Amino acid sequence: MCVLLLLFQLMMILLSSPINVVLVESVLTTAKPGCPTSCGQIAIPFPFGIGSNCYLDPWYAVNCSSNKPFLLSFNLEVLDISIEEGTMRVSHSVLTACNKTYYDGEDIYMESVNMENSPFFFSQTMNIFSGLGCDNVASLFYYDSFITGCYSSCQASGDKRETIGCYGIKCCQTRMPYSLQVFNASVGPVNYDKPKETTDCKKAILVQESWLPGLTGNHTETAYAMLSHAERVPVVLDWGIRSDSSFNWDMNDRHHSDCANISSSMDDRFAIDNMSSSTIGIQVRQCMCSRGFEGNPYLNPGCQGICSGFIFLLLLIGAWRLHIIMKRRKDIKLKDKYFKRNGGLLLQQQLTSSYGNVDRSKLFNSKELDKATDHFNVNRILGQGGQGTVYKGMLANGKIIAVKKSKAIDEGKIEEFINEVAILSQINHRNVVKLLGCCLETEVPLLVYEFIPNGSLFQYLHDQTEDLPFTWEMRLQIAAEVAGALSYLHSAASLPIYHRDIKSANILLDEKYRAKAADFGTSRSISFDQTHVTTKVQGTFGYLDPEYFQSSQFTDKSDVYSFGVVLVELLTGQKPISSSTTQDMCRSLATIFLSMLDNNLFDILDPEVIKGKNEEIMIVANLAKRCLNLNGKNRPPMKEVAMVLEGIQASKKESNVQQNREEVEYVRTEVIEHWDILIK
Known part of the structure; x- marks a missing residue:
């Protein structure tokens, strides 16, 4: 630290000298004195220049438009200019x-x-x-x-x-x-x-x-x-510089620079038929600082001795190192500030006291996530919701990830974010999206999930294509998988977990179209002595439990109601809220479904669903009706819902096994009869 302080004091002394002021100016700028030195991030050295009297002649005039330089002679965007290489x-x-x-x-x-x-x-x-x-x-x-x-x-x-x-x-x-x-x-x-x-x-x-x-x-x-x-x-x-330009060659030669023609054998290099006579004979010269000198050979004075700037160079290196050290310290303090503000201490407390081992979640650093998402490029956005934006990324080891970035710094929302990390860190279920870790040292907190490639159930239900029909079997499998995940959250987790925002947009599909419940930002863990949670109403309109909406008391049966809406979506292929253009009003899909269930059910079903077995469809429809009961006490628990759906799946498998057995027995009988005929 003493060495850096001494170096800083030496820099102040040297910079106070008029001689070194000229040296500093000649090294740091290569533009004409009093003229802009750059456009955006691109340096504009003389003979080029921005503005009148800043360039040698109109060939080198540069226009700086929207922080992008353009060579006015040909309206070409300039990417960079090199004096040394010409x-x-x-x-x-x-x-x-x-x-x-x-x-x-x-x-x-x-x-x-x-x-x-x-x-x-x-x-x-x-x-x-x-x-x-x-x-x-x-x-x-x-x-x-x-x-x-x-x-x-x-x-x-x-x-x-x-x-x-x-x-x-x-x-x-x-x-x-x-x-x-x-x-x-x-x-x-x-x-x-x-x-x-x-x-x-x-x-x-x-x-x-x-x-x-x-x-x-x-x-x-x-x-x-x-x-x-x-x-x-x-x-x-x-x-280079045209030999017939107004450039003062004698002045330039006196200031430690060397100039030479770069087109002296022009007519030999362009020995092509029909060559334009205006091209042949153009003399263009390039200049460079003599050996031992650096700077801009087109300025006066332009080239300075390297030895005279040796002390300044050391000083500059030292100052730069000091700047780097100070910047690193500042970054460390800033990251520590963000870590605390983003709930890092609260997360450690929750994971260690309530949920077990803190090592279940990996803490990513900001640099690796910034690189993984290409600086959070808009082209990497997978989706946007009420709590943030999700980006696709790739880690250094090639693993594909999804990074969820909160929308804004709202200290009131930090608890929700930490809650999501704490809850997901204890969940280990094949139908729940896996949390890989988080990053708390950035301005807004980040969550890192496994990447689920096939989008959401909402997309497949409401943007169907002929390339992949969304069959009844696929819908039944997804319903059973989501029900199993919710049953696990409600009954098998170390503490019961209420999702609080079950909807088709929060159900993701992996490469084999297996369902995974996602987005636990508003979830809550409930101790066994609690019967309900009283808080402000949160959720998505169309999936919201009417009882919870009226009482602000969220129970496990509120998740059941939301899942019932998802079941109706699977059955009908319709969105949870439908707009009536004639009456200019919104209608709940759940309400429409319940009104048509007894007499007109098949009028509202999706065409792909109608291809399924009627008895299976009726079981699921009646199960949805039970889930949508306005009285939460009369709704089945998710464990029972999962058993019903798994029972349908099991019966389908048993039916397939029985059919295979019958086919084998039929073939066996045919072979025996055919063999008997041959023997006789």
């Missing part, structure tokens, strides 16, 4: 042709940005020309003169070569032989025996080589995968 990365369009019919000699063409007479060239060494598509010839032209091209063939069945680079299978590449200022690109099939209609996309792309994976050793994504989705790609331009 390069600029820009965003360039891609030639794309999809679902086209090709006729003899009629390829699809695109012209690049025309930079003739300018000090900019498409870099020959840092770009590659690439073609994408099945049976695609991608060609590069200078006006009408062919320069280079490549052919990408169709992928053979089982061929996996596209995963290791861009080598001809749906993706080809070649390097262009010249640094061009304008080019034409085309795509088309390899021959035209007859008009060819294609349903795929063909592309021709000039792109920065190091941007592509697979070509540089980075195999996390193939070059084909990146290019096939790209509409614009980064392209590298070489740039």
